[in-house]
Amino acid sequence: MSRARLLLLCPGQGGQHPAMFDLARTSPAASALLDRLPLPPAGSAAISHPPTFIDAPAPIGSLPPPAAANAMLSHPSTPTAARAPGTDADDIYANRRAQPLIVAATLAMWEAIRHFTPPPALLAGYSIGELAAYGVAGALTPENAVTLATRRAQLMDDSLALHPGQALVSIGGLTLQAAAALAASHDYAISIETGEDSCITGGPAASAHALEQAVTAAGGRANRLPVEVASHTHYMESAVAPFAEALRQTNFGPMTAPVLAGINGASVGNKTQAVDLLSRQLAEKIHWLTCMDAAAEAGISYALELGPGNALTRMLQNRHPHINSRSVADFRTLDGIGKWLNRAAED
Template identity: 25%
Template sequence: MSGDRTALVFEGQGGDAAGIPAALDRDCPVCGEVLDEADAALGFPLSKVVFEGTPDELRQTAVAQPVLVTIGVAHARHLLSLGVLPAYLAGHSIGQYAALVIADAVDFADAVRLAARRGELMQAAVPDGVGAMVAVSGIELSEVLDACQEPRHLGVVGVACDNAPGRTVVSGTSAAVEAVVTACQDEGAVTVELPVSAPFHCELLTDAKNAFATALGDVTFRTPAISVVDNVTARPLRAGDDIPSLLSEHIVARVRFRESLELVAASGVVGEIVTCGPGHSLLKMIGKTAPGVRAVSFDRYMQERAPSSGGGH
C-alpha cells in the first residue's frame, strides 16, 4: 500500500493497561529517543513507569495519558522513519495529542506535559465512586441518546464516545449511568463498565476543562502540516481553527470517533489505517465503521515489514 493512502490513528485510554510495557521496544532507537524526551519534559522517569509500573498504576489517568501520547508518538515516528507518509491523522480522545505532534501542530514536550496536566485535572475532578463509564453495544446512537434523557434527575449523564455503529460509551454520575444502562439493556444492548478512574467527556469535568484552558494558554500551536481530524468537530483542523479552545472543550465533549473515521474513509485517498499505541481496541471500531479500509495494528504492520525492514521496532 503506498504511503499516501495511509492514515494513522492513535489509541486512547480505556484499553488493557497490562499491555503497555510490551508496546515499546527498549532497544529501538526511535522509542528510546521519545522516552528520553518524555522524561526530560516531565521531570520524572516516565520510561520507568512504562516498563515497571503495575497495571493499576498505568490505569491511573494522570499516568495513562502521558504514557499513551508517548507510545503513540514513538510508533508514528518509527513509521515515518520507514517512509510512511500519512494522508490523515486521528486520535481517540487523548490519542489526538499524539496526532497533533505528528502533524507538527505542537511540540512533543508540550504535548506530553499537557497530557500529564490533563490527566491530573480529570482524575481529581470527580471523587471515587461518584461517576462511571459504561460501553454500550448492540443498539444505535439515537437509542442511547434517548435513554440518556429520562434519568437526568439522578445526575449528569450523556454519550461520551460514539465509537462505531452500535458502539457507544455512556458517562456521568453513577446513579444516572446505571439507569441508562438498565434502559439500554431492556432494548437488547450489551454493556460493560470501563476500568477508568474518572467519568470522561461529560459535564462532571467542567472544572477540569476550565482549569486546563489555563495550561493550554501557555503552549504554542501551529496549523497541522498533515490533516488531523478533530474529535470535537469530526472534521479536519484548518488554519484559523482555535486548537486550544477545541482541546479544552474536548474534556467534556463527545468523542465523535465514528464520524471521524467515516470522513477518512469517504476521502477516497485512504486504503489503509495503522493504529498506533498499546492494544487493539480501535481495530474493531474501524472494521465496523470503515469496512472497505484495511486496518492493521502497529505491531502487525511491523511484522509484515520485517523481511524487508530487518525486524522489530
C-alpha cells in the same frame, strides 16, 4: 505515481501493557526519546482494576477477567529496562499515569518509523490520542505533548471535587437515539459513539445500576466500566477552560498534515482551531463514527494505528473495509511495518 493516501491513527486508553514500548525501543532514536520524556513518577496514582477500555473499548462483554488482566500485567518476559517507568499493575491504568503513557508510546513509535513512513495525508486520534496526533503532525514537541497529557488527566480527575461519584456505562444493542434517551433519563450522557448500536455513557455512579437495568429491559446490553471519571460529558466542564489555557501557553509548530477533531470530524490545521476543539473535547461527545467517515470521504486508502493496541484498526475495518488498515501491534519488527507500508502504498 501512487495515489494511495495514508491515515495515521493514534489510540486512546485501553490497549496499554507493560511491554508496549518494546518494539519502539528497538530504534535507538525512539529509545532516546523515551528516556527524556517527562512522565509522572511511578506511584503517583494507583488503582486495583483491570483494563478500563474507556477510550478504546472492546466489544461489550469482552473485557478480560481480573485474573487474565493481572497475568498480562505481571508477565515476566519484558525486561525492566524496556518498560516505561511505572508500567506495572498498580498504576498503568490510573488516569494520571495512563494518559501521558499512551501519548509517550504513540510518539515513540512514530519516532521509530517516521524515517521510512510515507507522509500521512491525515491524522486522527481517539480521546487522548487526539492530543498525540498533534505531536505526530509536528504541532507539539513530544515533551510538550506528554506534559499536556499529564495536565489533561489531572484536570479531569479534579472534576470529581465538583461532581463526586462519576462512572461510565457502555451500552450495546440499541440505536444511539434509544441509548441517549435512556442515558438522559438517569442523568447520563453519551461520551463516545463507537458504533451504530454501541456507545459509552457517563454520569453519576449512584445511577449506574438503574441505567444497566433499564438498558437490559429495553433489549440492549450494558456494562459498567471500572472508571471513575465521566469523560467527554458535561461533568468535565470545569476542566475545559484551564486546559484551553494550557494549550494556548504551549508553542505550536507547523503541521505536516491535518488532524480530525473528535467532536465533529472537522479537519484542523492551525493552533486556534486546535485549542478550541481539544479543550471542548473534554466535555463534549466524541463522534468517532463521523471521524471514520471523514477519513473515507478524504480518499484515505490505507491506515496505520501507532499503538498500543489495535482497537481503532478493528473499528475502521468494520466501518470501512475497503481501507487497508493495520496496527503496529500486528508486527514483531519495525522492518515488518516498513514492508507493509510499501505494499499498501502500491495497492
